[in-house]
Amino acid sequence: MSLTALAGQEGAGAGFHPVFPWLILALPLLGAAVNGLGAFLWRDDKRIPTIVGPAALLGSFAVVLVNFIGMSGAELHGAEVVRLWSWIVSGDLSIGVDLQFDQLSMLMCMIVTGVGSLIHIYSVGYMRDDPGYSRYFSYLNLFVFFMLVLVLGASFPLMFVGWEGVGLCSYLLIGFWYENREYANAGKKAFIMNRIGDAGFLVAMFLVFTAFGTLDFVPVLAAAEGTLAYGGALVTGITLLLFLGCTGKSAQIPLHTWLPDAMAGPTPVSALIHAATMVTAGVYLIARTSVLFALSPVSQGVVAAVGAGTALFAASIAIRQYDIKKVLAYSTISQLGYMFLAVGVGAFTAGVFHLMTHAFFKALLFLGAGAVIHAVHHAWAHGDDGHGDGHGDAHHGDPNDMRNHGGLRKFMPRTFVFMWVATLAIAGVPPLAGFFSKDEIIWYSGAYGYPILWGVALATALLTAVYMARLMVMTFHGGNRTFGHGGDAEAGRRLHEVPAVMWAPLAVLAVLSVVGGWANIPEALPLLPTVEWLHHWLEPVFAPAIAVKEAHGFSPEYRSPVGGGEALWAGISAAIAIAAVVGTVRALSPKPVPTEAEAVAPTGFARVLHDKWYVDELYDRAIVRPSLALWRACWRIVDAGIIDGAVNGAGRAARLLGWAGGQLQTGRVTTYLVAFMLGALLVLGVLS
Amino acid sequence: MSEAGMAGALGLNGLIALFVSAILFSIGVIGVLLRRNAIIVFMCVELMLNAANLSLVAFSRMHGIEGQIFVFFVMAVAAAEAAVGLAIIIAIFRHYEVVDLDRFRLLKW
Incomplete structure (x- = not known):
């Protein structure tokens, strides 16, 4: 089903219909399932993951390639949206598992499945002697699946599913050698830093829903210019919050510190997730919502400035690192900064x-x-x-x-x-x-x-x-x-x-x-x-954003400063x-x-x-330690003091009462008789 | 009913019976509270029961035959109680070879 008609774009989807769109996602997911099962059932047999892992990706790549060629032969001016099934229907909200096929998502799919296939093949050699071979391919396949969900998702929530899924796989693969505590902690660090950004993404999503009443990209982007005031507070808020999500996922200042630590994972993982694909999700998000960003010059400036700042900052650190993967990690952060600079200035x-x-x-x-x-x-x-x-x-x-x-x-x-x-x-x-x-x-x-x-x-x-x-x-x-x-x-x-x-x-x-x-x-x-x-290939995707910018006087001058x-x-x-x-x-x-x-x-x-501008140390002093002190205080005073005190106090009071009652029972018959007497007299006194 | 009225209905013998009953009951209470020998305490309990019986009989002169019938019930129950009570006392005596109540502290917790 095509939703482009809803967006009111003329000539959308003419001549292009995705071939087996679901297969692009199903193959990596199937690979992840088979290899995940293999991690339990045929742990030491490396033949099945060796075939299934790369084959799942190559198959997916083949389907993407067919669609890519099909799209380049057709005149496609909007986005072709394929609904697999209805997902969330509640009141005004209706979200389907919709896959969006346009020039941008197909290009991303080509990169993800193409580079992903090569890295899967490489991993066969690199991980050959690892006892977690099957588990590794399961995670890697699952990562590609979620990355494709992120790329193809036609609505904010579906993209968010992929966004979170790749974060999960990143965590699993950074801490792949989880016996090493340091590596496991690096995984946790990546996950937590990303959560900070994800909170921004979520809030932005809520704002988009309040403003547009829908969360699908096509109608939101089509209605953006009419709904949101140019440079208004709402569009600036939405885009800055989205950008907060991007800084987490794409390791920009101030949330960049997780990426160098993520090098704890196997090197092919660093290549696929922490360099080629996942960390570029932030750039993709901005490109996907380019119209929103074009509507807010403030956000554009922030994105460009943070990107350029991160590029220089990370490059300066890379000069003094000795760990080859750390150099490359900071280089990645720096290059991602370039990409944000580009989408920030409007050169999507x-x-x-x-x-x-x-x-x-x-x-x-x-x-x-x-x-x-x-x-x-x-x-x-x-x-x-x-x-x-x-x-x-x-x-x-x-x-x-x-x-x-x-x-x-x-x-x-x-x-x-x-x-x-x-x-x-x-x-x-x-x-x-x-x-x-x-x-x-x-x-x-x-x-x-x-x-x-x-x-x-x-x-x-x-x-x-x-x-x-x-x-x-x-x-x-x-x-x-x-x-x-x-x-x-x-x-x-x-x-x-x-x-x-x-x-x-x-x-x-x-x-x-x-x-x-x-x-x-x-x-x-x-x-x-x-x-x-x-x-020219991406023009249909970015034309609305460029038009917005040009309408407000932002067009390149074709001369350097x-x-x-x-x-x-x-x-x-x-x-x-x-x-x-x-x-x-x-x-x-x-x-x-x-x-x-x-x-x-x-x-x-x-x-x-060499010490990376002491950012980690700064965060440790300014955020981690005060937080820990606060949590410790909560634990000692609120939890151990008040809550445990109340529970233990109740027990202690019951025991005291029981002890006091027990003291009345001396075991001496005469005591009981006296008590009986007094009781009888009391009853008589009350009754008469 | 005024005191004079009550005395009139009971008659002199009735009043004497009530007094005797009160004295007997008090002796029984004091004996139960102060004596330590289980047998004596037991006998004092019987005394209290019989004091109550006596007053029941005395009042039956005023209210009719039910009081006397009630006395028979009390006596029957007292007999049963005596059998059980004495059996307990004998069992305790066999175990401890004393019947001093202060020596028994079994009836707690």
């Missing part, structure tokens, strides 16, 4: 474009880091200790620590090449993917008239190139430090390239990291025929990226790197960056 296409290219190269970086960790771990563990978990045994140290890597180009040549591709892509070196997407964000932040944010974005681009080059130098260049300085001979015997099942997905992602950016070649640089392809056109500034930012990469490699390569054991604590400002 640029935000989604960067979301897509980032999914390619960041997944590649994480999987490459996973390959490195895998190799180092196995080298230390003599190639086989029954744990593919990549987490250090006390004997050697932390396999995630780049000070224990070095010179890996000799031992892992394929991973080395793929990682450099991803590094150049994220650093913004043309003609790789990151160059096009990031440059577009920088360009539009200037073109829409935010000179400060434009400067911040440029500075962040520089930092990005620096920390990524530093990561590459520390990991792959110089001498090997895995077995101490000068341990190359032993390293040569023990360090090996990862198996094909792991490097093949890397190769695919490397290709995507190169060509992904060509999907949206800027008009200023018409090098390929795909000029503005993504922009300090003059010059797009081509010039693209060249300048490419030059900055190349110079930063080359400069960093040349500056760091000759420097000997101390091993983890020899490391000295950094001092001065470097220490502030």
